[in-house]
Amino acid sequence: MFQLLIVDDEASVVDSLADTLPWSDIGITGVFKAYSGAEALGMMRMNSIDIVISDIQMPGMSGIELLERIRKSWRKTKCIVLSGFAEFSYAQQAIRHNSYDYLLKPIGDSEILDKVQAVVRLLQEERQEDRSYQQAMKAFRENLPKIRGELLNGLLQGKRYSEQRLAEELEMVSVNVRKDDCFALMLMRLEQGFADMGFLSLSLMEYAIGNIAEELFEDRFRLWMCKDVHGYLLFLVTLNGERFPEEKDVPPLRSPAKEDAELFQLAASQLQNSVKQYLKGSVSVIVSGWGLFPQDANGLYQSLLASLRTMLGDQDDLFISVPDEQEPLVVPSLQALYEPPMLVHLLESGDWQAIGVKLEHIFGELHAKGAESSEHLVEVFFFIYSAFSSFAHKNGRRVEEMLGPGLSDLRELSACRSADALRSWASQALDHMQRDMERETRSTRETVVRKIQDFVRKHLGDDVSLLAIADYMYMHPVHVSRIYKLVAGENLSDYVLRLKMEKAVELLTGSTLKNYEIALRLGYQNPNYFIKVFKKYYSVTPQEYRLKLPD
Structure with missing residues (x-):
């Protein structure tokens, strides 16, 4: 998909070439016009131009000068010189300025289409060997640890992926983990000796801890490391070597052999001691029970955070092992409210379909966990209301304007009477807000179009x-x-x-x-x-x- 710019001080030449030739047939998706060298440079700055067809003799900036400017600033753009002058000196200058071809007026439509099509083929070949692509891949490889960490962080926070999408993401970042693999989590909190370090020093220490962990675990385990949203180091640990059975009738193994589970705990303890010995700082380590990837990632992560709050507290240099089987929470937590994508971010992006899906997840979890107490209903209400309020204020509007006086009234909290009432309120509020934004967007666009039409008529x-x-x-x-x-x-x-x-x-x-x-x-x-x-x-x-x- 390429874009073409035609430059000539004769408007009829430009208009005829641009408007009458079947450019799309040869892979040109956009044709731009310029009637002077200066205007051509302006078009080049505002658009991604791949091919330029330019006359040589133009008042002001000549075609040769234009070619020179293009060569300096847009080296990948291919130029075809179109001129009624057959002197060899013009051809020599055009060639010096990296002109792809030199054509003499008058020229037939088929001939100019053939020339441009040849340039299109050349550009296609160059793109396949594009250095910028190689540079992008190099940058991707250099940032691979960070990209892997972001993917793991999303899974820990509860971000949902389709099975195919997750498999593609894992393959792209070269993480050797797949659906229903048995895994455990290891959380590390850096404490004395690390707290006062600057960003660079702390980053080096975290890198060193990752290397030590790889050496200690490499014989029996694979590690996937990230820094979570709280600043803790988090390792997802899977067994190294053979995969678990994949036959349809054989369920995946939720926990490894007893020997492997014990070795995992031993390696985690050795990591804690090695950090203290070699890096001269204390850390606390919490290891989870075992689960299946990716469905248990968020649950195990939340169990680590809960243990950190209740068992670790402000003590340093502790090692805690969270049991596989934990007592269920007396008061369930609503994870769908706080997992990505956040409702306020979906509102800011204007993705109304995704917002509807998000609300369905919230109310689905509310029902599934039986969390329909007045406390949970109020929590959900204020979570949604605060997202709506933030969105309204970022658009310079009052909540009452976007939701209407009935839906924005907080005096009685009537929406919190029941889960059904709350769902109905949220649905009505969302519909009202969406219609309001669509009216505003439509009105703004219609105003723009009226101004354009008025300008054209005048x-x-x-x-x-x-x-x-x-x-x-x-x-x-x-x-x-x-x-x-x-x-x-x-x-x-x-x-x-x-x-x-x-x-x-x-x-x-x-x-x-x-x-x-x-x-x-x-x-x-x-x-x-x-x-x-x-x-x-x-x-x-x-x-x-x-x-x-x-x-």
Whole structure:
């Protein structure tokens, strides 16, 4: 998918090449126009241009000067020089400035399409061997530990992935863990000797701890390390070597052999001692029971945090092993409220479908855990209400404006009478907010389109190019084009053409102006090009149209 820029001070040449050739057939998805070297540079700065076709002789900045500027700032852009001058010196200068080809006017449509298609093929080959791709892959590899850590952190926080998506993510970051693998978690809190370290020193220490852990665990286990949202080091530990049975009738093993479980605890204890001995700092270590990946990741992680709060406290240099079987909480916790993606973030992104799914997860968990006490209902209500409030205030609105007075009233908390009442309130509030935002968005877009149309009508005989409209609107040309098509249902270029053709018919019908005079009034500097466009639109020339008019 490539984009083309055509540059010539003869507007008829630019318009004819841009508007009449089947560029999409050869892989060109966007065609931009410029009528001077300066305008061409402006288009280059605002758009990703892959191919430039430029005339050599232009007032102001010549084509050769334009090529030189392009070579300095956009080295990957390919240039084709189009000129009516056959002197060899021009060809030599074009070649020196990295011109792909040099063509002489006049040139047939098929010939120029063939030349551009050859450039497209060359660009496709270059992209396959693109150094920037290699650099991106190098950066990816260098940041792989951080990327792996972010993926693990998401799983620990309860982020949901489809089975296929998770398998793809794991393969991409080269983590040798898969669905239903048996695993345990090990949490490490850095304490005395580490607390006063700066960011760089602490990062080096964490890196050293990771290396020590790899050496201690490598014979029997694989480690996947991250730094969690609380600043603790967290290791996901799986067995090294053979996989568990995969036959359909054989259930996955939730815990390893007794010997492996004991070795895991021993290696964790040795890690604690090694950090103290070699890095001169104390750490507390908490190890979880065993579970199945990924479904038990959040549960085991929460059990570690609970043990840290209740058993570790502010004591240092402790080792705690959390039992596999734990007593259920007397008062259940609602994890769906706080796991990513957060409701407030979904509102900010405007993903209404995902917001609906999030609310379904919240109320599904509320029902599944039997957590329909007044405390839980109030917790859910204020969690949702605070997200709605934050969203309203970030949009410069009051909550009552977005939800309506009935849904925003907090005096009686009537929505908290029952889970069904709360679900109904949340659904109504969300629908009200979505409709309000859609009205505001639609109104804003319609205002933009009306301004564009007004500008085009007032300047129909002047410059009504996409760039000129974008400058007037203080918007990016691509955004102008997309907004217009979304609201008006047609391309902006089609609207401009339709107005020009309607105006042409009006002048042909109600005046005695000649064709060239009408062309000039409509902004066409070349009467022949105007006739060509008119015939393509109405299937007759302007003269033939006028002859058909009743006397």
